[in-house]
Amino acid sequence: MEEVDLRRVVGAFLATEPLGDVLGLDEDAALVFAQAFTRQDEEPAQPPRLYTGLCRGSYANLFANVLSTWKTTRRNPLHELQDVPMENFDEDKTSFNHIMAILPTSVDNLTNDITSIASFVKAIGGARGLLTLIGVRCTVGSQVICPPTREQCLEAFNRRHTTSSKHSVMTVGARQWTKHVERSSDRWWGVNKGSEAVKNNLAKAKIDELMDSAVWVNVHGLPNGPVVYEIRQAEGYGARWGFQGNDVHFRGFIEPYLENGHEVGWKH
Structure with missing residues (x-):
């Protein structure tokens, strides 16, 4: 079986245009999102500790690491996201619950073809799903915008x-x-x-x-x-x-x- 280079294929997918349909955004917003998601900090990327602390490196690489963990363990990494009640926030679990329902076979089917990543991203809910999988919460008032590094x-x-x-x-x-x-x-x-x-x-x-x-x-x-x-x-x-x-x-x-x-x- 061909080894999948998730970092490479995720990066290649985010460099394609148009992305609006897959990300669920208008084309201008999709381009801005993809550029921010792939922005690479100058400091060396460290091995990620999923969902604890801010990542070093790009969000695209963090997403690839999440997929790699999911593929290796056959367990949705969102199980590791801490349930931290915030009394002044009304958390919207729609995206979280949607991704939690996705079967491990969806990750098993990822290949080095960017169309497989595109299909997966669309299945998890586009840009909102990407944010959820890297640990960005969704609340009333949340914006589907990639955060700064x-x-x-x-x-x-x-x-x-x-x-x-x-x-x-x-x-x-x-x-x-x-x-x-x-x-x-x-x-x-x-x-x-x-x-x-x-x-x-x-x-x-x-x-x-x-x-x-x-x-x-x-x-x-x-x-x-x-x-x-x-x-x-x-x-x-x-x-x-x-x-x-x-x-x-x-x-x-x-x-x-x-x-x-x-x-x-x-x-x-």
């Missing part, structure tokens, strides 16, 4: 907070971090002390921790606002980025959900 998110986090001062080195991420350190009574965010450079390092360590432990990932629209990429770890701590195409900016950290969060300033 880990490297794009870090680049936005590490930008200087201000360019008006030659002496300030504080990053956008560190500035947002200083707003959260007093909100957690158990010092989850750390302690706000030291020089701007020290605070930059403390904030960078915290965003790395969140990126490595994220179990909830979502792309959604805020009311009257931009498209937002949101990540959270199991306790509900997280971070958000706003983005449009390759324009990515860090919006800030997130506290665990509190019913009266706005009233108490999200202190807990």
Whole structure:
């Protein structure tokens, strides 16, 4: 039996045009989705830990790894996606349940012909199915848009907070971090002390921790606002980025959900 090079065939499929019918998007949106899905971070891709932490490398390679795991174990990898109730989100399980019902033979039938991948992607629900299989949740307000890569998110986090001062080195991420350190009574965010450079390092360590432990990932629209990429770890701590195409900016950290969060300033 011919060995299937899933990374190669997935990449070849996403490089074809038109893709709109297969992805369930208009052609312009399909092209943007495919370009974002195949964007390769400069840092070397690491062996993925499915559904825990943000992947390094392209989402296309992550999808190929998901398929490889499914093909090898004959068990749908979505069984490994953690059930993490988020009280302020109404999760839509339609795509998840649809993919969970797909038989292992569908993966067994994949070949080095891109038409087999195209048929599979269409069967799982197009672009929405691709997002679900790489661990992106679907909620009320979710957008069928490929999220920025880990490297794009870090680049936005590490930008200087201000360019008006030659002496300030504080990053956008560190500035947002200083707003959260007093909100957690158990010092989850750390302690706000030291020089701007020290605070930059403390904030960078915290965003790395969140990126490595994220179990909830979502792309959604805020009311009257931009498209937002949101990540959270199991306790509900997280971070958000706003983005449009390759324009990515860090919006800030997130506290665990509190019913009266706005009233108490999200202190807990």
